[in-house]
Amino acid sequence: MWKRYVSISLGLGGSIASVLGQGVATTSPSYVAPAAQPTQIASQVPTGGMLESNTFLEMSDRVFNPNSDSLDFEEGSFNWKGRSFNLADQRAFRARFERFLLSTPSKESAEYAALMREIMDRLSVANSNNDETIQETWQLLFVAGEFDQDGGNSVVVANQVFNAWRIRKESRGTAMSQIELEELRRNQQEVVANRERMIRKLKERRERETSVETRKESAEAEGEGEIAGEAAFRALDLAETEAKLTALEARAAATGLQAKLQFQSQIVAFLTQRRFQHALLLSGFYQLLFKGSHQQLEVNSDELSAFFPNSDLSFTVDTLSYVSREAINDIDTGVEAITVAYNEGRKLVALERMQEIFFLGEYMPELDTISVVARREFLDLYRGMLEARELAEAKDYASVLEQAKKLGAIARDFPESRVIASVESAMSMSDMAVFAASQYRNIGEIDKAREELRNAIEIWPSNPSIRDFQRETTQLATAGSQGERVFDDLMARNDFRGIYERRMELGFGLAADTERKPQLMAVIDQVAKVDMLIAQARELDKQGERYAAWELLETARKIDSDDAPMNRALAELAPRVANFIGAVDKAQKHEANGEYAAALSAYMIAQDIYPASRICRIGIEVSANGLMRALAAENVVD
Amino acid sequence: MFAPTQSKNGKAVPILIGVIAFIVLIAAVVFLKGGRFAKLEALPVAQYLEGPTDFLGNEYALKAQIDSQLKWDKAIGRLVAVNVESGRHRLPVFVPAKIEQNLQTGQRYEMHVRVETGGLIYVEALRKY
Numbered sequence: 001m002w003k004r005y006v007s008i009s010l011g012l013g014g015s016i017a018s019v020l021g022q023g024v025a026t027t028s029p030s031y032v033a034p035a036a037q038p039t040q041i042a043s044q045v046p047t048g049g050m051l052e053s054n055t056f057l058e059m060s061d062r063v064f065n066p067n068s069d070s071l072d073f074e075e076g077s078f079n080w081k082g083r084s085f086n087l088a089d090q091r092a093f094r095a096r097f098e099r100f101l102l103s104t105p106s107k108e109s110a111e112y113a114a115l116m117r118e119i120m121d122r123l124s125v126a127n128s129n130n131d132e133t134i135q136e137t138w139q140l141l142f143v144a145g146e147f148d149q150d151g152g153n154s155v156v157v158a159n160q161v162f163n164a165w166r167i168r169k170e171s172r173g174t175a176m177s178q179i180e181l182e183e184l185r186r187n188q189q190e191v192v193a194n195r196e197r198m199i200r201k202l203k204e205r206r207e208r209e210t211s212v213e214t215r216k217e218s219a220e221a222e223g224e225g226e227i228a229g230e231a232a233f234r235a236l237d238l239a240e241t242e243a244k245l246t247a248l249e250a251r252a253a254a255t256g257l258q259a260k261l262q263f264q265s266q267i268v269a270f271l272t273q274r275r276f277q278h279a280l281l282l283s284g285f286y287q288l289l290f291k292g293s294h295q296q297l298e299v300n301s302d303e304l305s306a307f308f309p310n311s312d313l314s315f316t317v318d319t320l321s322y323v324s325r326e327a328i329n330d331i332d333t334g335v336e337a338i339t340v341a342y343n344e345g346r347k348l349v350a351l352e353r354m355q356e357i358f359f360l361g362e363y364m365p366e367l368d369t370i371s372v373v374a375r376r377e378f379l380d381l382y383r384g385m386l387e388a389r390e391l392a393e394a395k396d397y398a399s400v401l402e403q404a405k406k407l408g409a410i411a412r413d414f415p416e417s418r419v420i421a422s423v424e425s426a427m428s429m430s431d432m433a434v435f436a437a438s439q440y441r442n443i444g445e446i447d448k449a450r451e452e453l454r455n456a457i458e459i460w461p462s463n464p465s466i467r468d469f470q471r472e473t474t475q476l477a478t479a480g481s482q483g484e485r486v487f488d489d490l491m492a493r494n495d496f497r498g499i500y501e502r503r504m505e506l507g508f509g510l511a512a513d514t515e516r517k518p519q520l521m522a523v524i525d526q527v528a529k530v531d532m533l534i535a536q537a538r539e540l541d542k543q544g545e546r547y548a549a550w551e552l553l554e555t556a557r558k559i560d561s562d563d564a565p566m567n568r569a570l571a572e573l574a575p576r577v578a579n580f581i582g583a584v585d586k587a588q589k590h591e592a593n594g595e596y597a598a599a600l601s602a603y604m605i606a607q608d609i610y611p612a613s614r615i616c617r618i619g620i621e622v623s624a625n626g627l628m629r630a631l632a633a634e635n636v637v638d
Numbered sequence: 639m640f641a642p643t644q645s646k647n648g649k650a651v652p653i654l655i656g657v658i659a660f661i662v663l664i665a666a667v668v669f670l671k672g673g674r675f676a677k678l679e680a681l682p683v684a685q686y687l688e689g690p691t692d693f694l695g696n697e698y699a700l701k702a703q704i705d706s707q708l709k710w711d712k713a714i715g716r717l718v719a720v721n722v723e724s725g726r727h728r729l730p731v732f733v734p735a736k737i738e739q740n741l742q743t744g745q746r747y748e749m750h751v752r753v754e755t756g757g758l759i760y761v762e763a764l765r766k767y
Contacts, residue, residue: 590757594756595690595691595756595757596756596758597690597730597732597754597756597757597758597759598690598691598756598757600708600730601686601687601690601729601730601757602687604719604727604728604729604730605687605727605728607728608726608727608728620708624708624709624717624730625709627709627717627730627732627756627758628709628711628714628717630756631714631715631732631758632711632713632714634755
């Protein structure tokens with residue numbers, strides 16, 4: 001596990017300068033600069049695990065989302081060219097889509113498609129549409145209604161047409177009654193007018209013959225009263241006839257309007273249900289059955305406004321026909337695009353377009369031209385992406401990687417490498433958090449260790465390093481109880497390497513020991529430096545720089561001359577740099593004896609062997625200074 | 639008959655004597671000038687490097703080329719590293735301040751040296767060659 005942590009640290013560039021300072025072996029940055037350690041750890045680990053975790057989840061949401069952008073399950077709508085259709089909830093849509101991908105087109109589908117095309121052709125204004133041909137076309141609707149694919153909608157169209165015909169027939173009967181009543185009203189109006197004229201004449205005559213009439217007053221008054229009573233009855237008859245006529249006119253108007261409204265409502269219903277062929281059929285019949293002045297839509301204004309947002313146009317039946325035809329054309333084009341993308345191996349793109357076209361043309365026979373093989377592959381891809389998304393949400397990165405590889409094998413346009421990079425990044429960040437937790441634990445910062453561990457779990461709950469960390473912590477807790485005794489014993493024997501190798505348990509055990517803890521840190525720092533020098537010397541030796549390697553080991557020997565790994569490395573190298581070592585040894589010996597001139601000579605011999613020697617450069621400088629001082633002091637100069 | 643011959647011989651002899659005398663004079667000058675270095679033994683560099691203190695007090699001649707100047711003190715002198723002509727080693731030599739001569743890297747000198755305390759190669763005199 002430690003090796004793994006180190007390898008992660010080495011990948012962190014500048015932040016691991018201190019790690020390199022401890023060598024590339026099993027070292028821990030925490031022991032190089034204890035005072036600066038918390039800052040250092042903080043720089044290695046992201047601020048909380050949430051950032052990386054969220055980044056990954058956002059990526060997985062995008063990459064593993066098989067749904068087209070046109071499908072908005074949150075709003076429950078499907079947008080097509082600015083028009084909004086009601087979308088079922090995601091589960092229901094998925095069920096329908098998967099059912100489609102699992103289904104196999106039958107021969108009947110082709111027959112049904114041909115029949116629908118024929119009906120639509122017959123309704124075209126380009127053809128002669130007399131009553132007989134319209135009736136023949138109408139009868140074909142019942143044939144179409146027999147197909148499973150039709151869902152009985154052609155029969156609905158036929159019923160609407162039949163209803164319109166019946167209402168028209170009723171309207172003709174109403175018209176006859178209306179003519180008769182109008183004739184009766186005219187007669188009654190004449191009778192009423194005649195009676196009124198007679199009454200007026202009688203009144204005039206009476207005024208002229210006032211004196212004579214006084215004798216006959218009683219008899220004429222009797223005759224005038226009879227005429228006035230008959231006029232009143234005739235007026236009542238006329239009022240009754242006019243009321244009947246008004247009622248009949250109102251009923252005729254209501255019946256005609258009802259037929260039109262029913263027709264228009266059904267067209268709108270077909271359109272919103274994405275039954276574009278049936279909407280087109282019904283529109284065709286409507287245009288044949290109703291006059292041109294009746295094309296304005298008078299129904300479902302709210303629903304149409306929602307369907308055509310941001311539009312101030314007045315809608316006609318032609319508008320609905322146009323939209324239906326446009327949708328049918330778009331479905332045809334979409335199916336072609338899907339086939340091309342599939343054949344080119346761009347199955348992810350094909351799947352996204354497939355969903356749009358499926359939703360738009362769910363009831364269109366053109367979808368049956370998509371092959372069974374393609375449907376099954378789309379299904380595998382669709383299910384695979386949904387599964388990967390769920391795995392990503394569960395942060396099961398190993399399974400996500402596996403799933404991404406499978407999806408990459410199915411669809412060459414699936415961004416497999418992006419997923420892998422993102423997953424590996426998240427895994428690394430979790431490992432880093434565990435690493436930081438280990439560091440904090442080892443220096444006794446338990447709260448910070450707990451926080452880092454929480455981050456690690458947040459990023460990758462099933463990270464195996466977490467289990468290792470927990471096991472180590474348990475072991476350390478056990479070993480930590482004996483920390484003081486072990487440390488004192490090793491210090492007494494100057495066994496720094498032994499202390500370094502037990503640094504974890506000792507760090508855990510001495511976390512609260514203010515006296516021993518600094519000593520422990522110093523020892524670990526020292527051994528880490530020795531390890532670093534050994535590692536660098538090995539690297540230089542591999543590059544053929546054996547004298548430079550020896551110099552580094554010589555530096556390490558000055559730190560701890562008893563360190564076993566360092567002495568082993570020196571022993572391995574010594575035979576190959578014997579001449580250089582001999583000259584340097586001699587120089588250092590003379591230098592130690594104050595024989596600076598001899599020391600200078602020896603250093604120069606060594607420097608001639610390895611001109612870049614740091615030891616020689618320093619030795620010459622020191623010896624030359626010593627010699628000049630000696631000359632000045634002894635007054636050798638005459 | 640012999641007079642012309644005698645006359646020729648009489649002129650040739652003094653000329654010959656004069657040439658010989660000139661050559662002898664030149665040789666004497668050269669001998670006298672390099673005499674101090676010529677009578678010294680060359681420094682046995684290899685042996686000196688093995689044990690410099692074994693040569694304390696001895697005087698030698700040393701032919702070398704200036705490699706670099708290690709130290710300089712106006713009152714004391716210079717400490718220079720030289721490449722020995724006879725070998726492939728470098729040696730440190732001390733040139734006291736009393737030898738007022740420009741020493742530059744790459745110049746060749748014949749030196750009269752003495753091995754001083756600590757194995758120091760002390761330059762008594764030097765000259766370019």
